[in-house]
Amino acid sequence: xxxxPLISAPPADVLRVAGVSVSLSGxxxxxxxxxxxxxxxxxxLIGPNGAGKTTLIRVILGLQxxxxxxxxxxxxxxxxxxxxxxxxxxxxxxxPDMPMRARDLVALGADGHRFGIPVPSRARKxxxxxxxxxxxAERFADTRVGLLSGxxxxxxxxxxxxxxxxxxxxxxxxxxxxxxxxxxxIIGLLARIARQQQVAVLLSAHEMNPLLPVxxxxxxxxxxxxASGTSAEVIRGDVLSSLYGHxxxxxxxxxxxxxxxxxxxxxxxxxxxxxxxxVREAS
Amino acid sequence: MHQIYTRVFEPGFFASSPVHVAxxxxxxxxxxxxxxxxxxxxxxxxxxxxxxxxxxxxGGSGALLAGFSPIAGFVGLxxxxxxxxxxxxxxxxxxxxxxxxxxxxxxxxLSALFLYVDASSGATTGATQQxxxxxxxxxxxxxxxxxxxxxxxxxxxVAVVCRPLLLATVSPDIAAARGVPIRxxxxxxxxxxxxxxxxxxxxxxxxxxxxLLIGPAAAALRLTRRMSWAVLAACLIGVAATWLxxxxxxxxxxxxxxxxxxxxxxxxxxxxxxxxLLCGLVSRRAATxxxxxxxxxxxxxxxxxAA
Numbered sequence: 001x002x003x004x005p006l007i008s009a010p011p012a013d014v015l016r017v018a019g020v021s022v023s024l025s026g027x028x029x030x031x032x033x034x035x036x037x038x039x040x041x042x043x044x045l046i047g048p049n050g051a052g053k054t055t056l057i058r059v060i061l062g063l064q065x066x067x068x069x070x071x072x073x074x075x076x077x078x079x080x081x082x083x084x085x086x087x088x089x090x091x092x093x094x095x096p097d098m099p100m101r102a103r104d105l106v107a108l109g110a111d112g113h114r115f116g117i118p119v120p121s122r123a124r125k126x127x128x129x130x131x132x133x134x135x136x137a138e139r140f141a142d143t144r145v146g147l148l149s150g151x152x153x154x155x156x157x158x159x160x161x162x163x164x165x166x167x168x169x170x171x172x173x174x175x176x177x178x179x180x181x182x183x184x185x186i187i188g189l190l191a192r193i194a195r196q197q198q199v200a201v202l203l204s205a206h207e208m209n210p211l212l213p214v215x216x217x218x219x220x221x222x223x224x225x226x227a228s229g230t231s232a233e234v235i236r237g238d239v240l241s242s243l244y245g246h247x248x249x250x251x252x253x254x255x256x257x258x259x260x261x262x263x264x265x266x267x268x269x270x271x272x273x274x275x276x277x278x279v280r281e282a283s
Numbered sequence: 284m285h286q287i288y289t290r291v292f293e294p295g296f297f298a299s300s301p302v303h304v305a306x307x308x309x310x311x312x313x314x315x316x317x318x319x320x321x322x323x324x325x326x327x328x329x330x331x332x333x334x335x336x337x338x339x340x341x342g343g344s345g346a347l348l349a350g351f352s353p354i355a356g357f358v359g360l361x362x363x364x365x366x367x368x369x370x371x372x373x374x375x376x377x378x379x380x381x382x383x384x385x386x387x388x389x390x391x392x393l394s395a396l397f398l399y400v401d402a403s404s405g406a407t408t409g410a411t412q413q414x415x416x417x418x419x420x421x422x423x424x425x426x427x428x429x430x431x432x433x434x435x436x437x438x439x440x441v442a443v444v445c446r447p448l449l450l451a452t453v454s455p456d457i458a459a460a461r462g463v464p465i466r467x468x469x470x471x472x473x474x475x476x477x478x479x480x481x482x483x484x485x486x487x488x489x490x491x492x493x494x495l496l497i498g499p500a501a502a503a504l505r506l507t508r509r510m511s512w513a514v515l516a517a518c519l520i521g522v523a524a525t526w527l528x529x530x531x532x533x534x535x536x537x538x539x540x541x542x543x544x545x546x547x548x549x550x551x552x553x554x555x556x557x558x559x560l561l562c563g564l565v566s567r568r569a570a571t572x573x574x575x576x577x578x579x580x581x582x583x584x585x586x587x588x589a590a
Contacts, residue, residue, distance in 0.1 A: 109457075
């Protein structure tokens with residue numbers, strides 16, 4: 001986007017997670033998780049179901065208290081991040097017959113936290129239209145949100161999150177319920193947003209292969225512990241084995257990566273990566 | 284022409300002072316109910332609204348017993364009920380049915396007790412009818428000012444919290460992450476709901492207050508894709524139904540030979556129900572008209588980005 005903010009100061013980390021641990025009623029959900037994300041970086045938060053991805057996202061949002069460690073967003077340690085974080089939840093709770101158009105939801109992203117009746121203004125309308133354009137949602141801007149397909153809803157939710165011009169965009173399993181084509185489109189859209197608007201993108205997924213071409217960084221979560229780095233650094237047998245606490249094989253087959261988790265003591269998904277998809281050529 | 288006019292507006296309709304009071308109170312109550320009703324339907328809390336109606340019934344009958352005006356009981360106990368529902372967990376989606384059910388049961392039990400004592404004490408004849416099914420024609424002009432103040436309070440509250448409330452309805456996590464005090468907003472809305480249900484208890488009775496709350500809102504939501512239009516349409520439908528109900532009630536006095544009017548709450552609820560059906564017909568016809576020329580294209584973004 002042409003009016004993206006110029007960053008004159010040296011690019012500090014947008015997100016810094018340091019030694020975060022969370023335990024809930026005796027269960028250790030996150031154990032000493034540390035990583036950092038720079039401006040405009042695309043980071044995949046990868047791991048099997050139950051590894052703690054959603055907990056970590058809630059910690060970053062300030063919705064989940066930590067037992068140890070700290071989280072800084074754009075240098076600010078506040079528990080409620082407000083405008084510097086845009087958040088895209090996995091799903092929204094809205095029936096198809098509820099009167100909220102896609103553009104209304106995007107507008108709520110701009111001022112939904114404010115009290116009082118909204119005053120319609122030209123600037124507000126233009127900002128909404130610009131965001132709808134940026135995510136390619138103009139065609140269904142006037143459709144009720146509840147009637148949109150999963151991929152369309154994701155686009156609208158992304159626009160809703162971006163309109164407050166956040167430094168960090170957090171997405172909780174945005175590809176979970178999408179078909180292959182929609183998920184490729186959403187990934188491409190997010191990669192473009194990260195690059196053009198210098199917004200750091202952190203998205204959680206249990207399937208990493210579609211993300212491999214665009215990820216600058218992987219944060220791999222297993223059993224509450226994390227390893228981070230480039231995918232070449234992290235997705236390796238020895239790294240993942242020490243993360244899982246038992247032997248793990250990483251297989252490269254036809255450009256896909258399969259993580260084969262053996263019979264460990266703890267319950268893991270037996271085949272977290274077998275639904276692998278061919279990786280497209282990186283552009 | 285004149286004959287039709289006198290058939291529609293039976294003699295004395297516009298001169299009757301109980302009718303004047305009923306028109307004013309009914310109009311205000313309809314608007315307040317319609318506005319809060321749209322949010323109630325959006326949030327999926329119709330059942331909660333109904334439970335607050337039952338709490339109102341307990342409050343109204345209790346107030347009669349204690350010698351207060353029923354409206355004090357309708358609204359007062361309704362607010363307490365809303366508070367209890369919040370404490371039990373109405374703000375959590377899963378706790379909602381439970382909180383509502385418990386409060387509803389307790390309220391109906393209390394109403395049974397109070398109405399029994401009311402009826403057997405003899406001093407307050409017709410208490411059951413008045414509390415459960417409304418008494419808009421016996422309201423005095425002194426009631427008007429109370430209704431205006433409480434109505435303004437409920438509408439003002441909804442106006443203040445409307446945006447955070449909508450955001451929290453769409454996604455509590457987005458709202459919380461944006462710093463919206465979700466619990467506070469939820470409580471404010473429940474209080475507005477309690478006041479609005481208490482007010483409509485005056486018009487249609489505590490049991491039927493749900494009809495005025497949910498009916499116009501549900502009808503309006505069938506008509507429009509926009510929130511603001513839905514609120515407006517719900518107000519129009521609610522006011523129209525209430526006034527038409529009042530007119531029909533007045534006219535019903537002249538229908539039979541017995542010179543006995545029929546209950547106003549029946550007519551209001553009947554008109555609300557019919558308008559709900561009509562709105563459904565209108566929206567279905569509009570939908571088929573939209574769908575025939577060009578079905579909505581399959582889900583695909585315009586920008587096919589290869590990763």
